[in-house]
Amino acid sequence: MTTFEAILLTIVTASTPLLIAAMGELVTERSGVLNLGVEGMMAMGAACSFAAAVTFDSTLLGVAAGILAGALMSALFALVVLGFAANQVGSGLALTILGLGLAGLIGAPFVGSRRDPIAVVDVPGLSDMPLIGRLFFEQDLFVYGSIALTVLVAFYLTRTRSGLMLRSVGENHTSAHGLGLPVWRIRFLAILFGGACSGLAGAYLALVYTRFWSPGMTAGRGWIALALVVFAAWRPGWALVGAYIFGAATVLQLHAQAAQFGVPSQVLSAVPYLATILALLALSIRRGRAIGAPGSLGMPFVPDR
Amino acid sequence: MVSRSLIGILAGAAALALSAGGAAAQQKLKVGFIYVGPVGDHGWSYQHDVGRKAIEKAFGDKVETTYVESVPEADSERAIEQLARTGHGLIFTTSFGFMEPTLKVAKKYPNIKFEHATGFKRAPNLSTYAAKFHEGRYIIGQIAGKMSKSGTIGYVGAFPIPEVVAGINSYFLGAQSVNPNIKIKVVWANSWYDPAKEADAAKALLDQGVDIIAQHTDSPAPIQAAEARGKFGFGQASDMERFAPKAQLTAIVDDWSKYYVDRTKAVLDGNWKSQDVWGGIDSGMVVMSPYKNMPDDVKKMAEETEAAIKSGKLNPFKCPIAKQDGSQVECKGNGALSDEQVLGMNFYVKGIDDKLPQ
Numbered sequence: 143m144t145t146f147e148a149i150l151l152t153i154v155t156a157s158t159p160l161l162i163a164a165m166g167e168l169v170t171e172r173s174g175v176l177n178l179g180v181e182g183m184m185a186m187g188a189a190c191s192f193a194a195a196v197t198f199d200s201t202l203l204g205v206a207a208g209i210l211a212g213a214l215m216s217a218l219f220a221l222v223v224l225g226f227a228a229n230q231v232g233s234g235l236a237l238t239i240l241g242l243g244l245a246g247l248i249g250a251p252f253v254g255s256r257r258d259p260i261a262v263v264d265v266p267g268l269s270d271m272p273l274i275g276r277l278f279f280e281q282d283l284f285v286y287g288s289i290a291l292t293v294l295v296a297f298y299l300t301r302t303r304s305g306l307m308l309r310s311v312g313e314n315h316t317s318a319h320g321l322g323l324p325v326w327r328i329r330f331l332a333i334l335f336g337g338a339c340s341g342l343a344g345a346y347l348a349l350v351y352t353r354f355w356s357p358g359m360t361a362g363r364g365w366i367a368l369a370l371v372v373f374a375a376w377r378p379g380w381a382l383v384g385a386y387i388f389g390a391a392t393v394l395q396l397h398a399q400a401a402q403f404g405v406p407s408q409v410l411s412a413v414p415y416l417a418t419i420l421a422l423l424a425l426s427i428r429r430g431r432a433i434g435a436p437g438s439l440g441m442p443f444v445p446d447r
Numbered sequence: 448m449v450s451r452s453l454i455g456i457l458a459g460a461a462a463l464a465l466s467a468g469g470a471a472a473q474q475k476l477k478v479g480f481i482y483v484g485p486v487g488d489h490g491w492s493y494q495h496d497v498g499r500k501a502i503e504k505a506f507g508d509k510v511e512t513t514y515v516e517s518v519p520e521a522d523s524e525r526a527i528e529q530l531a532r533t534g535h536g537l538i539f540t541t542s543f544g545f546m547e548p549t550l551k552v553a554k555k556y557p558n559i560k561f562e563h564a565t566g567f568k569r570a571p572n573l574s575t576y577a578a579k580f581h582e583g584r585y586i587i588g589q590i591a592g593k594m595s596k597s598g599t600i601g602y603v604g605a606f607p608i609p610e611v612v613a614g615i616n617s618y619f620l621g622a623q624s625v626n627p628n629i630k631i632k633v634v635w636a637n638s639w640y641d642p643a644k645e646a647d648a649a650k651a652l653l654d655q656g657v658d659i660i661a662q663h664t665d666s667p668a669p670i671q672a673a674e675a676r677g678k679f680g681f682g683q684a685s686d687m688e689r690f691a692p693k694a695q696l697t698a699i700v701d702d703w704s705k706y707y708v709d710r711t712k713a714v715l716d717g718n719w720k721s722q723d724v725w726g727g728i729d730s731g732m733v734v735m736s737p738y739k740n741m742p743d744d745v746k747k748m749a750e751e752t753e754a755a756i757k758s759g760k761l762n763p764f765k766c767p768i769a770k771q772d773g774s775q776v777e778c779k780g781n782g783a784l785s786d787e788q789v790l791g792m793n794f795y796v797k798g799i800d801d802k803l804p805q
Contacts, residue, residue, distance in 0.1 A: 145654050148654040254487075254689060352646055352668050354668075356487060356642060357485045358485070358640065361638070361642070361644065396647055396648045401655060407635035408804060
């Protein structure tokens with residue numbers, strides 16, 4: 143395996159959790175709900191998945207638990223912002239704090255446990271191709287899953303009736319309500335989907351990326367996922383690109399340090415964030431108009447009786 | 448998490464104060480601890496908590512211990528003062544950032560004894576203590592120098608501060624002492640604690656030909672990355688063998704137990720005095736976990752070096768020490784660099800190719 147191949151493989155691992163979480167949040171936001179609790183849901187996903195995986199010695203159950211934990215957290219959020227039409231920004235921030243704290247509590251007995259690496263799926267024949275073989279055909283299921291998720295979300299949003307309904311609810315909930323669309327139900331499901339994805343991203347962190355649990359291990363990745371959604375201008379394809387740019391910048395700066403490029407490491411550490419800002423700038427200049435945020439994003443929905 | 452533990456402890460402390468108020472208790476010495484991280488960080492705070500438990504074990508009914516975990520450094524004064532108000536006679540604050548708040552509270556409560564880890568400000572009722580982890584790093588450097596097949600060893604650093612830089616230098620000098628051609632690559636995570644990033648940093652080093660990973664960050668992620676690639680590494684702060692049974696050659700363990708027990712005993716006996724302790728392997732503060740996964744001759748060498756450092760025969764920073772540009776460092780200690788020079792180290796030694804970020 144060449145160094146170049148090795149670098150590409152690490153980039154995939156670094157990008158996958160960002161992509162999964164961003165994809166969930168993207169769907170939630172397209173329905174008009176801003177959930178800032180990604181970091182908290184991710185932490186819960188990581189803690190619960192790890193706890194379940196160790197307790198039952200099953201990665202599969204761990205993943206299921208992570209998804210469930212994320213979904214449950216988001217259901218709580220949905221209750222507050224849909225049921226009581228509470229402020230979404232405040233509720234989302236509260237969800238993050240709650241999630242980080244709860245995750246610490248749930249994970250406490252599992253501090254110090256470890257899991258073995260999960261198996262990679264090797265496509266026989268194809269994985270032996272030079273350079274791209276291992277990159278495309280010898281990854282774990284999460285990686286394939288995250289790509290499939292992106293394709294499915296893109297297809298769902300643009301090619302299905304249900305996706306169109308979700309988008310119209312996000313663009314203008316009053317009109318959508320007037321047309322007889324079930325605004326609350328659609329948003330509830332979109333929030334649940336977002337939570338489940340955050341939980342899955344957390345499960346990936348705990349079960350594949352680090353393979354142990356410790357408090358605070360999400361280390362801000364939930365916030366990056368949120369930024370990616372804006373970066374992508376709420377489009378799944380761009381979220382994929384953004385996640386990989388970010389993952390690449392993170393990994394490459396470490397390689398640049400090891401290769402002794404002579405650039406201060408603090409500057410290199412800032413590269414991923416600079417890349418995000420520059421990309422945002424480039425996107426907004428190119429479009430020449432407001433980036434396509436859903437019209438009703440962040441606004442509580444209180445229908446007239 | 449912070450508020451949970453804080454509130455829990457405050458409520459508990461209040462209840463204790465109430466229940467103790469009526470009885471003629473107070474013979475019991477209450478010992479309080481302030482931790483910067485969660486007890487479950489596997490590293491720094493975890494090891495301080497091991498020390499706290501040692502106090503309980505050593506003195507049984509004579510003491511009572513309390514801890515507050517995950518205390519933000521900026522908000523620590525409140526937590527420290529709360530311990531002072533609730534009848535604690537001895538309070539340990541275990542992070543550099545707690546220095547000023549500890550000093551402030553110590554001045555307010557002259558009858559309470561305070562102990563601050565890794566700081567340098569003292570008072571008649573405030574001691575400081577720290578450990579010479581760089582002594583352990585010299586030993587692991589020698590092991591790395593012997594064990595590396597590629598001739599390049601790696602280091603995942605947190606921040607380019609003197610404590611970490613001294614560790615890198617000591618590690619490299621150790622490696623150089625057994626292999627003059629050894630090369631080192633350093634990657635800064637710019638974080639004490641980001642497991643995923645630490646893992647990526649270790650992977651980057653491994654991808655670039657490093658086959659031994661040492662770390663000065665707090666999670667077991669780097670050594671775990673080494674294990675996954677069939678390479679070797681060293682545990683940091685606590686024994687990380689359970690995370691990397693095949694990769695861990697040894698670990699530099701912070702062992703505060705003896706110090707904490709001694710200081711508690713001093714308070715109980717009434718002969719506690721303010722002091723400054725910087726203990727190394729000889730004091731028992733720095734402990735090497737069992738040497739494993741290495742040939743017998745390397746193990747023997749490591750044990751001999753450990754014994755030499757313990758007896759004072761060997762100092763990792765014995766003179767002459769040359770900087771990267773070849774200039775000699777002035778020797779202010781007795782045949783070695785002085786403590787101040789080590790504590791303020793801001794240069795790489797000769798042989799390290801990399802540039803130190805300033």
